[in-house]
Amino acid sequence: MRKLILLLAAFISANAYAQFPVDSTTKKITYTEVVTVTGASKADLYARAKSLNGIQSSTLKDDKANGIYSYKGSFGVKYPAPQVGMAHTGTVSYIVTIVSKDGKYKYTVTDLTHASDKGNGGALEGALPACGKYTLTLSGWNNIKKQSQEKMNELVKAIKSAMAPGVSPATSTDF
Numbered sequence: 101m102r103k104l105i106l107l108l109a110a111f112i113s114a115n116a117y118a119q120f121p122v123d124s125t126t127k128k129i130t131y132t133e134v135v136t137v138t139g140a141s142k143a144d145l146y147a148r149a150k151s152l153n154g155i156q157s158s159t160l161k162d163d164k165a166n167g168i169y170s171y172k173g174s175f176g177v178k179y180p181a182p183q184v185g186m187a188h189t190g191t192v193s194y195i196v197t198i199v200s201k202d203g204k205y206k207y208t209v210t211d212l213t214h215a216s217d218k219g220n221g222g223a224l225e226g227a228l229p230a231c232g233k234y235t236l237t238l239s240g241w242n243n244i245k246k247q248s249q250e251k252m253n254e255l256v257k258a259i260k261s262a263m264a265p266g267v268s269p270a271t272s273t274d275f
Contacts, residue, residue, distance in 0.1 A: 173193065180243060207263075
């Protein structure tokens with residue numbers, strides 16, 4: 101019976117993992133796409149990319165000449181604790197890189213990692229959390245992955261919306 105439960109848990113974990121887009125070379129969860137924006141200059145797209153960086157994010161690369169902007173972002177997650185009826189909270193961090201050229205840009209979102217003062221799950225590619233299944237249950241780990249997938253889908257929509265034609269980056273005089 102115990103083996104059946106472990107096998108079932110591993111299967112559920114593998115299915116949760118399979119829903120993420122995974123880069124065939126790096127084997128990392130990677131959301132990426134090249135998007136055409138007719139008539140947009142590299143400078144305009146770079147400015148739009150730079151406006152995506154929120155207050156809770158930190159800039160990793162700011163290369164206007166080459167049209168590259170990268171930042172580290174994060175969001176909070178809440179998931180079941182090993183103790184029945186309790187919940188833990190943590191943070192999933194990720195890296196966004198946008199490379200702009202005249203008429204197109206490429207976004208890449210990768211390096212999704214869970215951290216918590218209760219136990220760090222580590223890279224979301226793992227079938228099991230790095231801290232162990234007794235610190236972070238499989239149910240909790242799969243819950244983190246599900247929330248992360250939802251947040252990444254929202255982030256991709258936000259990137260495409262902010263980079264779309266007709267969107268002007270905010271300046272210091274805009275409210």
